[in-house]
Amino acid sequence: MDETRATGWIGKGRSILEGLMARCVLTRLVVVLVGSLVFDTGCSSRSPNGTSLERNPEESGIGGSVGVPSDEGTRITLEHDFGVVLPESVSQCRFLVRNSQSAAWTLKKVHVDCSCTIPAVSKTVFEPGQEEAIDLAYKAGGDTVDDKRRVLVTFKEAGAPVVELVVNAQVRRPLTVAPRELSLRDVIPGEAVTRHLIVRNFGSQDWKSIGLEADVGWLKGEATLIPPRDGRTGGPGPRQEWRADVRAQLIGFRPGVHHGVLRLAGEGSDQARAQVSVSVALVPPVAANPGTLFFGELSPGEKSQRKVRLAFAAGIPHPREPTVQVSPLLGRVLALRWLRPDENHWDLLAELTLSQDTDEVDGAVEVTFADERLPRLRLPVIARRR
Numbered sequence: 001m002d003e004t005r006a007t008g009w010i011g012k013g014r015s016i017l018e019g020l021m022a023r024c025v026l027t028r029l030v031v032v033l034v035g036s037l038v039f040d041t042g043c044s045s046r047s048p049n050g051t052s053l054e055r056n057p058e059e060s061g062i063g064g065s066v067g068v069p070s071d072e073g074t075r076i077t078l079e080h081d082f083g084v085v086l087p088e089s090v091s092q093c094r095f096l097v098r099n100s101q102s103a104a105w106t107l108k109k110v111h112v113d114c115s116c117t118i119p120a121v122s123k124t125v126f127e128p129g130q131e132e133a134i135d136l137a138y139k140a141g142g143d144t145v146d147d148k149r150r151v152l153v154t155f156k157e158a159g160a161p162v163v164e165l166v167v168n169a170q171v172r173r174p175l176t177v178a179p180r181e182l183s184l185r186d187v188i189p190g191e192a193v194t195r196h197l198i199v200r201n202f203g204s205q206d207w208k209s210i211g212l213e214a215d216v217g218w219l220k221g222e223a224t225l226i227p228p229r230d231g232r233t234g235g236p237g238p239r240q241e242w243r244a245d246v247r248a249q250l251i252g253f254r255p256g257v258h259h260g261v262l263r264l265a266g267e268g269s270d271q272a273r274a275q276v277s278v279s280v281a282l283v284p285p286v287a288a289n290p291g292t293l294f295f296g297e298l299s300p301g302e303k304s305q306r307k308v309r310l311a312f313a314a315g316i317p318h319p320r321e322p323t324v325q326v327s328p329l330l331g332r333v334l335a336l337r338w339l340r341p342d343e344n345h346w347d348l349l350a351e352l353t354l355s356q357d358t359d360e361v362d363g364a365v366e367v368t369f370a371d372e373r374l375p376r377l378r379l380p381v382i383a384r385r386r
Contacts, residue, residue, distance in 0.1 A: 074161040080136075082169040084202055084237075087142045095165050097153075098131040105160040111152040116141065117167065119151050126155070134163075140171045147171055174203035175210075175272035177244070177264060182278045184248060188285040188313045190373070192249040197276060199223060199264060200238035207267040210242055216260040219278055220247045223264075248280050255282045285313045286374050293365065295383035298354040302386075308348040308379060316373065322346060323368045330363040330381060352383055359385045 080093045099105050105126040110119055118137045126132050138149060146168075153163040177199045184193050201207055212221035226241040250258060258280045266272030288308050295304045312318050321338050333355055339347040352361065361383040368376050 075164055076161050077164040077166060079166040079168070082138065082167060084170045084172050085140050086202075087140055087144075087171055087173055090137055090139045091169065092135060092137045093167065095134045095136065095163075096131050097126065097134060097163055099126040099128050101159065102128050103157060103159070104128060105155040105157055108154045108156045111154070113150050117149045117151055119153075119165065121153070134165065136165055136167060138167050138169060140169060143171065144173060144176055145171050172200075172202040172238075173271070173274065174201070175264060175266045175274050176200045176202060176238075177274045177276060180274075180276055182246060182276060184278070184280045186283050186314055187248070187250070187280050188316065188373070189253055189255070189282055190249070190251045191315070192247060193280070194245055194247045197221075197244040197246060199242040199244050199274075201240035201242070201266060201272070202238050203266060203272050205268070206240055207242075207272070209267050210244065211263075211265040211267070212244060213263045213265075214260055215263075216258075218248055218250045218253070218258075218280075219260040219262060221245065221262050221264075246276070246278065248278060250280060250282060253282055255284050257281050283313050284375070285316050286318075286369070286377065287311050288367075288377050288379060291379065293350050293352075293379055293381045295352050295361070295381075297384045297386040298352070299386045300354055300356045300358075303351055303353045304383070305349065305351045308350070310346040310348065310367070310377075312344050312346075312374075314344075316371065317343060318346070318369060318371060318374070319343070320370050322348075323370075324348070325366040325368070327363055330361065330365075333358065333361060334365075334381060336365070348379075350381075352381070354383060354385060 076097075078095045078097075080095070082091045082093070085091050107121060107124045107126075110121065112119065116139045118139075120135045120137075122133045122135075134153065136151060140147070147170075148166065148168050151165040153165065155161075177197050179197070182195050182197075184195065187193050199210060210223035212223060214220065221244055223242045223244040226243055244264065246262060248260070260278045260280075262276045262278060264274050264276070288310055290308060293306050293308060295306060298304055310322065321340075324336055326334060326336070333353055335351045335353075337349050339349055341347060348365075348367070350365075354361070361381055363381045365379040365381060366376060367379065
């Protein structure tokens with residue numbers, strides 16, 4: 001029963017592997033672009049305690065064989081790094097396992113931790129002293145991620161080892177950008193705010209420039225190439241790194257949250273594209289809380305006090321005392337004075353005394369500032385005779 005299941009699994013694995021290869025005609029091109037090999041020409045091997053295992057590269061054109069220890073319950077880990085691969089691409093490597101024991105190993109089961117890894121074992125029985133191949137196809141997902149996948153191969157014999165196959169991959173789009181979202185808070189209307197993005201080129205050729213295009217007029221961007229830190233190009237990681245300066249300036253917009261999208265494109269590549277979402281939370285440069293001096297119902301001669309706090313946005317220091325204007329009629333019943341609790345606030349303290357000949361008060365206090373960036377504030381004043 002087990003042998004039939006193992007044989008059927010091998011056939012299924014090879015069928016799936018062939019199907020993946022058929023659907024990915026450009027696999028070799030992808031691998032050439034990112035500098036990874038289709039077959040593993042040097043799968044690394046480690047024993048559980050980290051010591052190197054016996055290898056004999058001259059016995060195989062694929063890249064060497066690995067001797068497996070004969071200790072019962074031994075686990076051998078073979079690892080291969082695909083390096084940088086494109087999303088949705090398929091990469092392959094071959095692991096070679098040699099039976100160094102005197103008894104044959106009969107395939108029992110192959111465990112995979114993800115459907116993105118498809119193994120195919122050459123035979124169901126590993127004869128003593130013989131070397132068998134295990135091909136592994138890995139299909140990358142669509143997201144940028146450092147991926148690690150494992151496959152466990154077990155045998156029926158009690159003294160046979162468990163073989164763990166590990167593949168690593170850096171899944172990267174040709175153009176990657178970080179961060180993918182920019183959230184700008186506490187921005188006052190008209191203020192220019194700049195943030196920075198890091199753009200990495202994982203494509204097949206260098207870019208002379210990066211195009212940046214926004215869907216709103218208040219959003220601009222410009223990219224500058226970052227020189228290699230060690231003065232050399234190539235090797236692992238991106239081919240290039242760019243710094244993109246993103247500038248947002250909303251003039252004539254009301255306070256609230258405003259959204260835009262910045263699109264980036266590497267020169268000469270249809271695939272090297274990305275976009276960044278930008279949100280800007282506009283706040284008024286100065287806000288009054290509460291926005292009304294409401295004294296309610298009063299008896300003639302009764303005094304009532306209220307306070308309005310003016311809060312200034314960050315970057316708008318206002319050391320000078322604001323100016324207030326009231327009508328002559330309102331000035332007869334309303335006394336005003338300023339108090340500054342800290343550098344970002346002014347408190348307007350108001351005391352109203354309802355006169356004998358006044359049934360109601362319905363006016364306003366106008367507050368102005370020396371700083372031209374600050375708008376005029378109008379604070380209604382309301383009171384009724386009880």
